[in-house]
Amino acid sequence: MKKVRLATTWLDGCSGCHMSLLDIDEGILKVAELAEIVYGPLVDIKEFPENVDVTLVEGAVSSVEDLEKVRTIRERSRIVVSLGDCAVTSNVPSMRNQCGVTAILERAYLENAATDAQIPNQVVPQLLPISRPVHDVIKVDVFIPGCPPSASTILNCVAELCAGRMPEPSLRYKFG
Amino acid sequence: MPKQVKLKIDGEYVNATEGQSVLDAAKANGKFIPSLCHVQGLSGVGACRLCMVEIAGGARPLPACTTPVQEGMVINTVSERLSKYRRMIIELLLSERNHVCAVCVSNGHCELQDMATRLGVTHSSFPYRYPRLPVDASHPRFVLDHNRCILCSRCVRVCAEIEGANTWNIVSRGVNSMVAADLNEPWGDAESCTRCGKCVEACPTGALVVKGKAVEEMVKRTQTVSRLATARGGSR
Numbered sequence: 001m002k003k004v005r006l007a008t009t010w011l012d013g014c015s016g017c018h019m020s021l022l023d024i025d026e027g028i029l030k031v032a033e034l035a036e037i038v039y040g041p042l043v044d045i046k047e048f049p050e051n052v053d054v055t056l057v058e059g060a061v062s063s064v065e066d067l068e069k070v071r072t073i074r075e076r077s078r079i080v081v082s083l084g085d086c087a088v089t090s091n092v093p094s095m096r097n098q099c100g101v102t103a104i105l106e107r108a109y110l111e112n113a114a115t116d117a118q119i120p121n122q123v124v125p126q127l128l129p130i131s132r133p134v135h136d137v138i139k140v141d142v143f144i145p146g147c148p149p150s151a152s153t154i155l156n157c158v159a160e161l162c163a164g165r166m167p168e169p170s171l172r173y174k175f176g
Numbered sequence: 177m178p179k180q181v182k183l184k185i186d187g188e189y190v191n192a193t194e195g196q197s198v199l200d201a202a203k204a205n206g207k208f209i210p211s212l213c214h215v216q217g218l219s220g221v222g223a224c225r226l227c228m229v230e231i232a233g234g235a236r237p238l239p240a241c242t243t244p245v246q247e248g249m250v251i252n253t254v255s256e257r258l259s260k261y262r263r264m265i266i267e268l269l270l271s272e273r274n275h276v277c278a279v280c281v282s283n284g285h286c287e288l289q290d291m292a293t294r295l296g297v298t299h300s301s302f303p304y305r306y307p308r309l310p311v312d313a314s315h316p317r318f319v320l321d322h323n324r325c326i327l328c329s330r331c332v333r334v335c336a337e338i339e340g341a342n343t344w345n346i347v348s349r350g351v352n353s354m355v356a357a358d359l360n361e362p363w364g365d366a367e368s369c370t371r372c373g374k375c376v377e378a379c380p381t382g383a384l385v386v387k388g389k390a391v392e393e394m395v396k397r398t399q400t401v402s403r404l405a406t407a408r409g410g411s412r
Contacts, residue, residue: 082299085277085278088298088299089270089276089300089304090304091276091277092276092278094274094304094306095274095276095279097304097306098274098306098307098309099308130306132304133299133300135299136303140299143298143299144298145298145299147277169296169298173293173296173298174289174292174293175270175275175277175289175292175293176277176278176280176284
């Protein structure tokens, strides 16, 4: 059987969903049987590859870089999964939305800076006016809410997707 | 002795008392109809619209909590259309204010969160509004976080109907509606408040909470409100 090409990525998130993904313990062997992990924070490939079957996206879309990344992911993936509350609702990253980018940057880099106060304008990607859920900017096929979703929920979903089935929303799904 | 009426809910004959709401009759017969603004013992106001049911002969769904039972009524509580509407209501509630479950004192003990899970809401198809809303921590014992309020008006009703203090009201209209203490003052300045905390126990979300709670620590006791209502006698 041909292995499913699986990719994972994080945008504006805390990496907690990826921690939960790693928490599947020996389930990782099952995933390794069904899928080839072609891209992710632990994979040494810089460019998001072509022809990906399933991509798990953690985190909200908060910066110009996130937006670019998520658009590339959509173009190159058959199924995009919003993994966790930040991707699904924009969660904690969205708490800045009521204040505006300027206020946030000034608070973080000027008011709270001990020395050399300046707002970064190179290397660090520019923030978008508001932080948004992934499905606000691209089409998303599967939603797994949770902060983070439990390891078993993630494993079940990945297993279903690898088997070519769409996972049904279950009673284990919970925001927060 | 109040008159008994017979009606049909989801194909099953049930007995109810005249004057009872469809929601109460359904509950008394072990049926579950989703609801958020209803509390046993408080008046029904049809604020959340989750308990909408289909009544034979009527074109549009009606809220079960404000519809009195009638002899021979035929009611449908489950349908594709109702499920769709109920999920839409939850999505609208989630997108209207800033319900960031992950950092809420009521996370894991929230009726809105539980209802979303129960009704299979996995995301909001409506764009989030991200309104800028205040948090009122002026009260010595409690906090009011408008970000998490769904305007169910349970606090308004429990304060008026059980405590009799009438501290809570809802001011403004539509999307600008807000819960307000006394003459729209900081809660701590509201002279009518007896600090009884029934509004906190009745609140389904993390909008009214006990001061000093951390994430996931706030557990509500809504049944206490219902027990008090029963103890006082009289049904609403």
